[in-house]
Amino acid sequence: xxxxxxxxxxLLLSVLGISFxxxxxxxxxxxxxxxxxxxxLFLVAEGATFKDVQSxxxxxxxxxxxxxxxxxxxxxxxxxxxxxxxxxxxxxxxNLDALRTLRAEKREPVxxxxxxxxxxxxxxxxxxxxxxxxPDEFQAALIAxxxxxxxxxxxxxxxxxxxxxxxxxxxxxxxxNLVARMHKEYDLFWTEARxxxxxxxxxxxIEVSTLASIVQAESIKPEEAPxxxxxxxxxxxxxxxxxxxxxxxxxxxxxxxxxxxNGHKQIDSPYNTYKYPGLxxxxxxxxxxxxxxxxLNRAETNYYYMCAREDFSGFHNxxxxxxxxxxxxxxxxxxxxxxxxxxEALRKQEQH
Numbered sequence: 578x579x580x581x582x583x584x585x586x587x588l589l590l591s592v593l594g595i596s597f598x599x600x601x602x603x604x605x606x607x608x609x610x611x612x613x614x615x616x617x618l619f620l621v622a623e624g625a626t627f628k629d630v631q632s633x634x635x636x637x638x639x640x641x642x643x644x645x646x647x648x649x650x651x652x653x654x655x656x657x658x659x660x661x662x663x664x665x666x667x668x669x670x671x672n673l674d675a676l677r678t679l680r681a682e683k684r685e686p687v688x689x690x691x692x693x694x695x696x697x698x699x700x701x702x703x704x705x706x707x708x709x710x711x712p713d714e715f716q717a718a719l720i721a722x723x724x725x726x727x728x729x730x731x732x733x734x735x736x737x738x739x740x741x742x743x744x745x746x747x748x749x750x751x752x753x754n755l756v757a758r759m760h761k762e763y764d765l766f767w768t769e770a771r772x773x774x775x776x777x778x779x780x781x782x783i784e785v786s787t788l789a790s791i792v793q794a795e796s797i798k799p800e801e802a803p804x805x806x807x808x809x810x811x812x813x814x815x816x817x818x819x820x821x822x823x824x825x826x827x828x829x830x831x832x833x834x835x836x837x838x839n840g841h842k843q844i845d846s847p848y849n850t851y852k853y854p855g856l857x858x859x860x861x862x863x864x865x866x867x868x869x870x871x872x873l874n875r876a877e878t879n880y881y882y883m884c885a886r887e888d889f890s891g892f893h894n895x896x897x898x899x900x901x902x903x904x905x906x907x908x909x910x911x912x913x914x915x916x917x918x919x920x921e922a923l924r925k926q927e928q929h
Contacts, residue, residue: 604645610670612641619666621679622709623749627656630679639666646672655680661709663687663748686745694863695832700739709749718752728760729783733859737786738763741863766866774873778810787856788813789864789872794823795883797891802871804895808880810872817881819850827861887912 611617619639621630631647634640649672650656664678691703697719701712723735730738739759746758767782775785792805809819822837828846842851847858880895882902887909894905 604649605673606671608669609641609646609672610666610675611639611668614638614668616665616667619664619679620709620748621659621661621664623661623751625659625661627659630659646675649673650676653680661749663707663709687748688743688745690741690743691739692741692863692865694736694739694741695827695861697736700736700863704739704755707748708746708755710752710755715752715755718756722753722756722760726760729781731859734783734787736860736863737783739863740766740869741865771869771873778873778875783859784856785872786864786869787860789868790860790862791819791821791823791850791857792871793864793868794826794862795821796893799867799871801893802868803874803876804878804880805883805893806872806875807878808883808895810875811879811881813855815881816854818852818854819856821850824848824850824857824861827857885909889916 617637617639619633619637621633627650630650631643634646635643640646647656653676655676658680660680662679662681664681666675666678670678687707689704689707691700694700694703697716698712701716701719705712705715719735720732723730723732728738740762742762744758744762746755750758772782775782778785780788788806788809791809792802795805796802809821812819825837825841825844825848826832826834828844828848829841834841842849845852847853848861850857878895879897881897882899882905883893883895884902884905886892886894887905889912896902896905
């Protein structure tokens with residue numbers, strides 16, 4: 578080979594070498610993840626493949642150059658060893674840093690919390706918010722547990738197993754293990770002391786939670802809860818129907834309902850505590866710890882009736898006299914009518 582040809586070949590190889598070196602440097606060290614954007618969570622589901630990761634990277638707009646990311650993922654072996662998890666990808670990350678994050682064995686626990694819940698689908702939505710499972714997957718596991726357990730839970734009462742609080746779990750926990758964890762937390766909450774108090778009342782923990790859910794729905798004033806619990810326990814001991822409006826709202830299924838009318842009281846549902854004496858089949862919401870403890874530590878009263886106060890303070894008038902109760906109810910209805918008339922007059926003024 579002539580000297581000039583050798584020189585040209587050397588130069589070509591040098592250029593190619595430099596180009597590959599520069600491209601390799603770019604692949605490894607140039608920012609490629611969330612370039613110019615904010616940090617974001619990247620979820621890799623259980624059983625996800627590298628193709629799934631590529632799709633999420635591209636469709637979620639996490640990566641600027643998917644080809645370079647994929648190339649380095651294959652070289653480093655990540656494409657054959659995808660790990661499920663909840664990962665934080667930071668802005669301007671390099672491909673190498675992103676892959677190190679995605680390959681990390683360390684799992685940071687996430688917080689799950691749930692309250693203000695009435696139905697299993699609502700609970701499933703809230704409890705899985707930061708987890709690698711869908712609400713449907715959790716709901717299926719919960720229903721399966723409700724149908725086959727030795728703790729007395731069924732589909733109507735299984736909500737009583739969930740004690741509203743904040744818990745830490747790993748984000749890749751399975752639906753079955755999450756149900757088991759909540760069952761364990763339930764057992765920890767129901768100490769021997771609480772069980773003894775429930776037994777003294779003549780009720781099981783599940784029944785206490787059911788009553789606590791009604792107590793909680795009846796008043797926005799926590800200080801009234803032990804009094805309301807006492808009132809309902811008094812009615813239950815005498816075989817008097819609870820006649821609790823919140824149970825009718827639950828039976829109707831319209832949680833925007835503000836006033837219970839006589840027509841609602843005719844609905845044929847085991848949750849209609851006007852029609853059927855005793856406790857309903859299960860909780861009508863997830864009672865807070867303070868509501869459960871309000872039942873277990875109920876006040877000592879001889880009340881059987883309650884009516885919202887006519888001053889709209891959120892408090893109630895309590896009595897053991899039906900006649901007095903009717904007078905309380907009349908005052909409240911009168912005040913309510915006056916307020917409605919004022920509201921109508923104001924609306925008419927605004928229209929003119």
